[in-house]
Amino acid sequence: MCMRFLRAQAGATPHDKRLIGLIGELSTRNEDFRIRSAAHDVSVHRAGAKTLHHPEVGLLLLGFEQLTLDSASSLTLSTYIAEPGSPTPERLQFFAAWTAPAV
Known part of the structure; x- marks a missing residue:
């Protein structure tokens, strides 16, 4: 890909x-x-689904969409969305907490 x-x-x-x-x-x-x-x-592919495997948080299933920037047509902005209610949002929250700097 x-x-x-x-x-x-x-x-x-x-x-x-x-x-x-x-x-x-x-x-x-x-x-x-x-x-x-x-x-x-x-x-x-400007939209679709990606399956990622992170060694600490496990399987992440994400939808994605790519947006072309009008100011620079050779650049794209990619957004990833986790399906609400699926295990992925919880895993992403765990990952965010795990990687957050200690206060």
Whole structure:
């Protein structure tokens, strides 16, 4: 999935020297990256669901939506939403409490 985003970003900003350098370096150093990059699999999903696994809080099921910024069309703002009543909001609260600095 990340390869798709990377390829989509490269297509949207073809003159980005840092991105071109990153893709070149990854292509020369990582065979798996080279194979996946050669697939030319490009897609951008502006909304959907993500499943994440955190080693301390467990499985997180999140809906997401990406918003394109009018002032910089190559940038997007991603929002993630936990389904109310599911275990995810409780796990996120635990994570927030666990990572909060001591007062």
